[in-house]
Amino acid sequence: NAGVMQNPRHLVRRRGQEARLRCSPMKGHSHVYWYRQLPEEGLKFMVYLQKENIIDESGMPKERFSAEFPKEGPSILRIQQVVRGDSAAYFCASQIRGGEQFFGPGTRLTVL
């Protein structure tokens, strides 16, 4: 049973470009969380999704950030018009209902 997969592992974008981060949850997991880790900080919750639904997006910046988890395919975290402050490690975690969250290896975004 493969773990949580994230791609790309490393992503470099110039200011103003778009970044798309993908997360494939563990088999049978229908709950996905996205977290962001800025340098020298802990992980900060961004958004919680179930298939086709956003359950809690209280940690998402109001502008430029969006997330989806379609019926088929991976969850996508999309950042439009990236700025240098978006440089961070973005982690996805998946869960079955009531279970522990299992984390992927992360995507390290660098904005030049």
Added chain:
Amino acid sequence: DQQVKQNSPSLSVQEGRISILNCDYTNSMFDYFLWYKKYPAEGPTFLISISSIKDKNEDGRFTVFLNKSAKHLSLHIVPSQPGDSAVYFCAAKVGGATNKLIFGTGTLLAVQP
């Protein structure tokens, strides 16, 4: 507003000795606490957890203690091994629909051979 705090950024311990990692929290609504271990360039790995109705949970070399009145928890690793060297994150959650985790800033543990 840092609701979960790990005040020691780093800790160095000799192999075979006990490692004690500490965590404080401010939100009395937290009802479940977890410890995660993280190696560089990898995602956090779940280690051990404790419900707020308990004061101790043990799993092999790892024991978590919870002091609700002091809003403090600690992770004990004994005996410590070089492979335990990693960043340890304390996390907490409030029961309910979301299950989102609130993380501390982490403690880098170095176990010296």
